Amino acid sequence: MTDREWVVFDLETTGLSSEWDHIIQIAAVRMRAGRVCGSESFFSYVDPGRSIPSWITQYTGVGDRDVRGAPRVDRMLADFSAWVGTSTLVAHNGHRFDMRFLQAGCVRHGLATRPVTYHDSMWLSRLLWPQPRLRHGLDAVLERLRLTSATARRHDARGDVELLGRAVESMAEQLSRRSEPWELRSAEGVLPGS
């Protein structure tokens, strides 16, 4: 499963609804052969074209001043798509959150799209720890893996993607050591392209 290149990414947005809300920050790291390539990262603020709600600034640390002059979502998505190339995307709760925002951005701007394969790192967590009633949120996963960082700021895309990259690395390594067969679920989303 780790023979393909993976791009682990995280979005910060103005809220939870891909219909009503907008991306304000994206960060990503590339993984090769199951290892995060520290030198290969992607980061951008995104101008949502409207004021960022104060509770979102409190939550993420991202305010109007940060996104002023930043690319709009259509430009960011095009740049991100070029950077991703043929890699498989990975995001935490990406199936229900991040991938929907990527799709919504493409639809909103009428961008031609290409298919992109993705995994949800929550699926990795459920595969590794299938016990019922176990939580699989990022905080719970980080706690089980005993992953902390003195520098990574949670709820900033750069901080979250640093921690998520290490979590994905660790979970993939633990799964690869298993003797019994297993299969990681994948799905198809979209990025700009043709």
Place this chain on the structure above:
DNA sequence: GCTAGGCAGGAACCCCTCCTCCCCT
């Protein structure tokens, strides 16, 4: 539009429908 939207997964029940909880910002 604003602290909220919507899906996944389980239960009950027989193949969909309903319910509850999770998880992201």
